[in-house]
Structure formats: C-alpha cells, structure tokens
Amino acid sequence: MTKYESAHPSQNDIISIAETLIAKTGGRNRLEAFFGPKLRQAMDEVIDMPRTGRYCLEQIEKTEKTYIGTKVEIVLMHELGLARGNKLDAQLNGYEVDIKNTTGSNWMIPNEALNEICLLVKTSDQHGTFSVGLLRCSEENLSKGGNRDGKKNVSANGRKKILWIVKDGNMPENVFLHMEPETREKIFNAGGATKRLAEFFRSRVGIITQRYLVESVAQQRDYMKRLRRNGGAKDLLAKEGLEILWGGNKEQKMAAQLAGYRLSTKDEFICLRKADIGLGK
Known part of the structure; x- marks a missing residue:
C-alpha cells in the first residue's frame, strides 16, 4: 500500500492521476524541480517585466489577475503533455480534470467542476512557494454559499481531503521582489x-x-x-x-x-x- 492509498482510501481515481503526474515529472524526487520553475514562468509572463518594468504580482492590474489561473493552466497543460478535456480543462487517465490556481488562500470552483476532480495549484510570489494537489470537488468538500457566478470555495473539510503531490515547495525566487x-x-x-x-x-x-x-x-x-x-x-x-x-x-x-x-x-x-x-x- 502506497502512502497515498493509506491516506486516501477508496480514492483510486485520484491516486491513479497523482501517480501518473509524478511519472510525467520524472519521479517523486523531481516534483519540486519540475513544477517550481514552470509556475514561476507562468507568473513572470503575466508580470511581463521586459515590456512593463513591473517586477511582482502586486503591481499588475486587477483585470490581469484573473489571467494568472489561465496562464498556469496553459503552462502546465503544455509541460505535462495533457490532452484537452471535453468538459473540463484536461483529460488524464480517462478522467476529466479541471486546473485551478490561487495566489490567495482558497480556490474558486465553478459549477461545471462540481463532483469532478480538480488539480489545485497554490502559488505565492511573495514567499516563493507553491503547492499542487488533487481533490474531488463534491458538495461536501465545498462551501455552502457561492459568489455571483455560482463559484464556491473549497471548505475546511475539503482542504483536509486534498491529496498533496507537493506541499509548500520552493519556486525560483522573484529576484527583484526580494532585492534590497x-x-x-x-x-x-x-x-x-x-x-x-x-x-x-x-x-x-x-x-x-x-x-x-x-x-x-x-x-x-x-x-x-x-x-x-x-x-x-x-x-x-x-x-x-x-x-x-x-x-x-x-x-x-x-x-x-x-x-x-x-x-x-x-x-x-x-x-x-x-x-x-x-x-x-
């Protein structure tokens, strides 16, 4: 029995996806080295310092912040070689998977991802850290209320059920943000x-x-x-x-x-x- 099977019993679909993602990155010892630079790249492309002179996410416009999640999705889809999904972002091991990133403390899960598997990504430009995990976004794992678009947060109970592939890993630092x-x-x-x-x-x-x-x-x-x-x-x-x-x-x-x-x-x-x-x- 793997550590995932013991920690997440009766979730063979999520465990299968996790093991496939690990294999695609080159193994458990390569996870941080694989995801960290790719997520740093996604954020840097939104900051767009070569053209704008900005050097951190705090300086981007509010309308641009919504694009960070899309950029993370695009970069990870390409780097992991994932096929486009019919309903959600990607297909993996025969399952539809939605890719959601947050630069805050929680994720916004849309209606179409209800009861589906989500690849949850959390990135911090300030701390230079990231986390990547998998969760089936069932009703019991989401907040009761939603925003105007019907999107819901992952609940406290749901956060406990996330299968973490990487937890608080290190990204390449934002050199200019941490410079004197x-x-x-x-x-x-x-x-x-x-x-x-x-x-x-x-x-x-x-x-x-x-x-x-x-x-x-x-x-x-x-x-x-x-x-x-x-x-x-x-x-x-x-x-x-x-x-x-x-x-x-x-x-x-x-x-x-x-x-x-x-x-x-x-x-x-x-x-x-x-x-x-x-x-x-």
Whole structure:
C-alpha cells in the first residue's frame, strides 16, 4: 500500500492521476524541480517585466489577475503533455480534470467542476512557494454559499481531503521582489539598458543569473547587444575588473567551472572577478 492509498482510501481515481503526474515529472524526487520553475514562468509572463518594468504580482492590474489561473493552466497543460478535456480543462487517465490556481488562500470552483476532480495549484510570489494537489470537488468538500457566478470555495473539510503531490515547495525566487530596495532603485535608475545591465551584474557578482532577468533589466529586444563588448555592459564592468560569462560559450563555461561555478545552459550568465578566472585585473 502506497502512502497515498493509506491516506486516501477508496480514492483510486485520484491516486491513479497523482501517480501518473509524478511519472510525467520524472519521479517523486523531481516534483519540486519540475513544477517550481514552470509556475514561476507562468507568473513572470503575466508580470511581463521586459515590456512593463513591473517586477511582482502586486503591481499588475486587477483585470490581469484573473489571467494568472489561465496562464498556469496553459503552462502546465503544455509541460505535462495533457490532452484537452471535453468538459473540463484536461483529460488524464480517462478522467476529466479541471486546473485551478490561487495566489490567495482558497480556490474558486465553478459549477461545471462540481463532483469532478480538480488539480489545485497554490502559488505565492511573495514567499516563493507553491503547492499542487488533487481533490474531488463534491458538495461536501465545498462551501455552502457561492459568489455571483455560482463559484464556491473549497471548505475546511475539503482542504483536509486534498491529496498533496507537493506541499509548500520552493519556486525560483522573484529576484527583484526580494532585492534590497536601494539596490533595485539603483539598477532601475542607472540610465539606459547598458548601464542598467552593468549595475545589475555589479550587484550579483558570483550569482548565476537567468536570461529572463537580463531581458527584464534591459527591456529591449536586442538586450544581448547591450551586454556584449563594443559599448555594452561588459566594457563598463571590465574597467572594474569584472567579467560577464555566458553559458552558451564553451570557453566561458569552462572559465566559470574552473572558478567553481556551473553554467548549465545557454540561458545562464554569471559575473565574476577577472582575478578569479585567471584574467588578471
């Protein structure tokens, strides 16, 4: 008997879906690493920092907040390779499953999901955490009253019955949200894209940085041009004995590795002191 069977007796349908989802992510040990970055991506795409300059969910418009759930659904459907459902969002193991996300404390369950299985996702931009679970949204698991659209919350009793696949897992942090305000203001007020990028990497020496953050700071389509030599941020930092290394360059990856840092993909950068990678001052 698995831990799911002992904790959720007579729920073979939900247990079957849970085990399938775990297999799709690569196994129990991969759950956090699979879901965390995907959910971070969904939120970042709604925040849309490269175009808007915003850096957290608190800054988006109220009308946009309703789209977070849709974005989470789209990202998870794609990444998990789920077929579109006839009645609900997805089909899995022959069951219709609705995908519901909340950035608050509860979920809004629509009438069409009554007595159906829901994949419940909870994300916190502020705390950098997430949870993913399954629940059959029967009447006994939902609140008595509903909103104007007839949607109901998961009741206290229902929350106890959620089969958690991941509970309070960690997402990649929202770098700008948790940055010291003085540092953030210094970056955003540095001037043009090249100067902002130089200030950004100056504040993150020895920290691996994702491409999306570079694009977000530059807020330009040709952000890589603002990073390179010939007038880019690399030239500004070189005068200070700093070097930006890119994971898409074999020699630069090797230089980072020799200094004790691993650039795994072409979407990663790191700023290091030249003296630490054998380039002198």
